[in-house]
Amino acid sequence: MLGVVGIVISLLLLMYLAYRGITVLILAPVLALLAASFSGDIPLLAGYTEVFMEAFAGYAKAFFPLFLLGAIFGKIMDDSGAAKSIALFITGKLGSDKGILAVVLSCAILTYGGVSLFVVAFAVFPIAAALFREADIPKRLIPASIALGAFTFTMTALPGSPQIQNAIPMPYFGTTAFAAPILGLIGGAMMFSLGMVWLGFRARKAVAKGEGYGDHKEEDVKALDKASLPGIIPAALPIVIVIILNFLLIKFVFDDMEAAYLADYGTTLSRVKGLWSIIVSLSVSIVVSVILYWKYFEDVKGSLNKGAIGSLLAIANTASEVGYGNVIKALAAFAMVKAAILAIPGTPLLSIAASTSILAGITGSASGGMSIALAALGDVYMQKAAAVGINPEAFHRIAAMACGGMDTLPHNGAVITLLGICGLTHRDSYADIGVVTVLIPLVATGVAIVFALFGVL
Template identity: 65%
Template structure:
């Protein structure tokens, strides 16, 4: 029982101290060893736990996912520095106009994130355009974070089939799936999330207008004007995104030469476990090369952009690796058997159990990718075995996992939420209600509906 208490205290401290600004790189190993000490008492060998459990899992996760984090960050940086991200957002905003300002911001974010551009790059690229549109339409500025959150933190991150965001890549090795897993469920979820979010934001804008509230006076607001003459054309800017999506789909369904069973056996893996990752790596590499070659004049220093993107990826991957290492230490403890039994005891249905475990851990860690990685590392094989015993398609496990990570992850202590509010120059008090509705409440309600549909055999 003492071990279970230790795990609970460890998780509570992880959530609280991360919210207080202490790096997960420091917190994860310390709190993992604290839980091990509470569970094992005097018999706990902390150094062995650190080097042989925590760091082994850390390195294993980096081996599997570092290329995706690296290439995704480089691609996002190039799309930003070349002006492609701004060109896409500006064109969509111009076509839809001020009368559909909310939809224009959401759609701009959605197109960019669905194409693989990082959430932070999207927020920086779209915010200046959003301020211009909202000011012209006299919509309260406090609704901008909710609009960006809806377009970047919800359906394009977790629901739409094929999205190259890391949250959609993590389940692939566990379930032998690809980025287009459970397409019907994914599309339905995306429609529900997008439609529900737009309805909410439009309702809030109308309510504000009726109350006489406009854009507001923001004397400290600093926005950079966009020189459209230096931006690439919309088609050229969109092409790298199309390359990622189309190539990823095609490569995920073709045979990779020289990868017969006997060849891969020496690496202790199967083609089904690596095809999704390989497809995404190749797609991103080709999209990066295309972006550089077609924007040489617009990129002031392509080498610098690539280097900055690569360096920027390090914190994201190491944070997530640390959370995975933490999860593996917890999984190795005797107390985890009790916790695992409690989680699985919530429901004999693996989809429901998976949805709960991923959501809770994403909320505790304040990270969609971190929470899902911990849950799948600890329980992924169990869920896979349960699904096979119940005739559930692994694709459904994949989609439920991704949808589940995009719920409680956006509680107020989430790093992306804090960064988004910082970019917009607003506070939790002013804008979190709309962020929470669009990226937490509506996605959770959508997940419940998708769970019902999944149990009827829809894939």
């Protein structure tokens, strides 16, 4: 029992201290060893070097290419102005009277095309501020509008998304980014439609009370020179390439490959083809982007280098959380926690959704929470899938959608960054962010579980 107390204390400290701004690079190993000290069944130094770092290295080996290529692609789309060009095109077509929809769709298209969430927030905010100011929509709704488009359905639900949250389940379940497409479309449609209904309701309520954009004299939103940006076709082409090439590689190339040699590396084609397709798709899109946007860069080499360097902290943070989870998993006390999770009544789909969402909430990270849950229980869920006849694709999609629920509690790094970009506070905007990124995704995940029980994929 003392070991379970240690695990609970460790998790609570992880959540609290992460919220206070201490990096997970420090917190994860220290708090993992704190939990181990309560349990007393793992030597602390061995727990660090042979369990924590082993898991850290394994995660980095599996997913570093996606973090690296995604960060480079996002930096290229940002520095070239292509991301802004897409956002301006969409907002221009829809008009300022549909400012919320324009912002949500701009963010959704960029993130579904592989641009990182942080790049999207930086790229879209100036356009959102201009739109909301012109339509006299309260500025406090901008963060929720960006979050709905970037942090929800395109990140976790829509089939084919190259975001890391949709890639993490692939090696555990032998699936691809297009796993359970109908479930994903159902969940994605719910997140988008309910989110738009909520934001529309909030905007109308504000207008009825006479609240407008607000007085934000400190705001420094510079006008964009459209002539200095790529046209919409070259701006959108790399995103189209990521989506289409990813699909073609999975369906028509890797499925027909002779890959018996992978047994020599201790893996199978089904475990790696999803990762391979995203790696190739992003690589091709990066090359195409550099060629198309060459004249728009101030420093191509600088953009590539900054993107690559920027990926290091992201992968290290998530790998640290995976290392933390594996130390917890190795403790004898975890058997009690595991039993409690697996004893959740009903379908194991509910169990995986609950464990993933809770851990994402504790860590303040969708990818981190899901990585911990799958590292600890992924093999168990695969066994359950075979035992009860549930397609592994359903586990992939439910886990991905569930990680995008409680991850955006107030201590989440992306939420804090987004509010900083917008120049707003939690008091100003978090209530709406919470509805569209926590409450609604949890409801959508629940509905997707019901459909999955009827065999919908």
